[in-house]
Amino acid sequence: MNSLLIVIVGLSIALPVWAQPYPHKPISLVVPQAAGGTNDIVARLIAPAFGEAIGSSVVVENRPGAGGNIGTQSVARSAKDGYTLLLTINSAQAINPSLYKNPGFDPVNDFVPLYYIGATPYVLVSPPGSPYKTLAEVVAAAKKRPGELSYASAGNGTVSHLLGAMLNASAGIEMQHIPYKGVAPAINDVLGGQVPLAFASLPSAINYIKTGKLQAIAISSAKRSSAAPEIPTIAETYPDCVGEVWVAIFAPIGVSTDVIKKNQVAMDKVMARADVREKLNAQGLDLNPVPPAKLGVLLKDELAKWAKIVKASGAQLD
CATH class of the missing domain: 3.40.190.10 (Periplasmic binding protein-like II)
Known part of the structure; x- marks a missing residue:
């Protein structure tokens, strides 16, 4: 009897571990430039409202270096769970691939276009x-x-x-x-x-x-x-001299469709708020919406546009 009890006590019973719903922990919104730039300003304006809409805190994290490559690479290599997102500008996402011999990321194949915020x-x-x-x-x-x-x-x-x-x-x-x-x-x-x-x-x-x-x-x-x-x-005075910076959110490729959709729905709520729009407009942002599918097209168009300008300028970095 005692030996039987010992055997029973020694058994480990495997219980099912239920996946916690997204999000159950803070979301990191990575800005691949130093504080004070356009996307940093935008990130800090939207983060509180984004957190309220998604149901978790959203933390802005500056990871500057190499013209935005370091922070962008870190997001591309991060876990594909939706807890690390990239809030970037076209200079990093659309220009660096032409400017640097090896930026360390593929702007099209390493990321999912999640949300276009605006341009200035x-x-x-x-x-x-x-x-x-x-x-x-x-x-x-x-x-x-x-x-x-x-x-x-x-x-x-x-x-x-x-x-x-x-x-x-x-x-x-x-x-x-x-x-x-x-x-x-x-x-x-x-x-x-x-x-x-x-x-x-x-x-x-x-x-x-x-x-x-x-x-x-x-x-x-x-x-x-x-x-x-x-x-x-x-x-x-010079009609051909036109250029703007746009701000958008990307997720690393591999994040589930459901998580992407939750973030997009949350950002729709953020951008529908009059107080948020007023603050962004006051900073000079044009908030004309671009759907996620068209954000991907915009990125490809910008890659081609800036590649020509970078080539004409002679700029090249290692």
């Missing part, structure tokens, strides 16, 4: 008291002193860099490019007078412009921004 132009800025208040003054100075007038960008191969190259080509000038590790340090050096000009995304510069800490010269969209209609476009 860049703005050419100068510090208060600068002699460069208009695009005509910038172009005149650059023609007078070829190669001497410089502009700051968020880094080699970013939209802010390539817009300067486009303006050089369109206006027949030769401004010197000074790359920074992100838009925030570029703006800081313009504010400090270390560099006379910078191309910065409108969300990253608009508060400085509104408070008079920066002068807005021209923006890079095809038409004027509703957030700052007083700023002329570069295209009013």
Whole structure:
């Protein structure tokens, strides 16, 4: 009897382990750039509402480096469970594959387009008291002193860099490019007078412009921004010089369709909120919706567009 009891006590009974419904833990929203840039601003504006809509906390995590490649790679290699998502911009997702010999990710085959948030132009800025208040003054100075007038960008191969190259080509000038590790340090050096000009995304510069800490010269969209209609476009003088940054969420390939759909439904709720839309609009974002299927098409179109511009600029990074 005792031996029988010992055998029974020694048995381990396997009980079924039920999968917990998604999401049951925090979701990491990876921004592959440093704090202060467009997608970082957008991520921090939407994260609280996203968390409420999806039913879990959403944590913004900056993973900068290599122009966005490091953070983007980390998401591509992350677990395919929907707890690590990428909130990125087209400079990383659509330009880096042409700019870097080996960016470490495939923008089309490593990711699922999850949600398009919006687009915004860049703005050419100068510090208060600068002699460069208009695009005509910038172009005149650059023609007078070829190669001497410089502009700051968020880094080699970013939209802010390539817009300067486009303006050089369109206006027949030769401004010197000074790359920074992100838009925030570029703006800081313009504010400090270390560099006379910078191309910065409108969300990253608009508060400085509104408070008079920066002068807005021209923006890079095809038409004027509703957030700052007083700023002329570069295209009013040089029609081919147009470029915007768009912000979108991607998931690593392999995440289940059900999880993707839950996130899309949650983001629909986020973007339907008047308070969220008002905050994003105030930052200069155009919120025209792009369905997930068309986000994939947009990405492929942008890959082709920027590949030509990168080639013409001669930019190439290892």
